[in-house]
Amino acid sequence: MKIVKLLKVFFVTVICIAVIGCVTEVSGKRGALNTEKGRQEAVQAYIDLALGYIREGQTEEAKQPLVDALKIEPNSADVNAMIAYVFQLEQNYKDADIYFKKALSSDPSSSRILNNYGVFLFSQNRLDESKKYFLKALDDPFYSERSMVFENIGLVELQQNNLVKAEENFRQALLLNRSRVVSTLGLAQVYGQKKNYPAALNYYNNYVNMMGDAQSPQGLLLGIRLSNAMNDKTSAAKYAMQLEQLYPKSVEYREYKAGSK
DSSP states (O other): OOHHHHHHHHOOOOOSOOOSOOOSOOOOOGGGGGSHHHHHHHHHHHHHHHHHHHHTTOHHHHHHHHHHHHHHOTTOHHHHHHHHHHHHHTTOHHHHHHHHHHHHHHOTTOHHHHHHHHHHHHHTTOHHHHHHHHHHHTTOTTOTTHHHHHHHHHHHHHHTTOHHHHHHHHHHHHHHOTTOHHHHHHHHHHHHHTTOHHHHHHHHHHHHHHHTTOOOHHHHHHHHHHHHHTTOHHHHHHHHHHHHHHOTTSHHHHHHHHHTO
């Protein structure tokens, strides 16, 4: 199973700044920009507007509010990080990298931006670099998404076949947040590779309970393999049918078909 794919499907980044809602218009008197509070409110309004466009898949429209925000606060870490995310969505990876670095130059200790840059580097298969930024993100013991960072480190270790370290980080993620789906499936993957099939199946079943009928193709392929290892032909056939019906064009289905010949 390709772990990069696992991340793309399951891992939800928090690159976008969390906001309660989006505004549809940026307004106000020009004089308000003469105060720090007024500038912060204007920048946040532009960020909210851009986020609304991003949620609608309109990345081109999202850029102008962010450019306008930079005119007010050229060194805003939040604005530069969101611009990086827009470029990442557009698969303009060169500029995404540039703007992530700009964001971190303004706020080098931001665990959120450090984590998001690590996710970007992971997506580019720059694994050692990504782990470095994930580890930096853990420097803040009060960061509210530490479980996600441990999970990301676990994915890097799993991709590098460091099963012991992968297990340690997935377990730490679940210790902090028992609902982490990726870590649950990751431990099933780890134990499957160790051929500890009962433990692998235990975590896989936990994953299935979390996901219900919304399993990913990666999860279904792992389910097939674990079921076959446990000589559970009924479950293997069920997962194979779901994989074929739900994801007939997926890489995982092609892997399954190639392996079943």
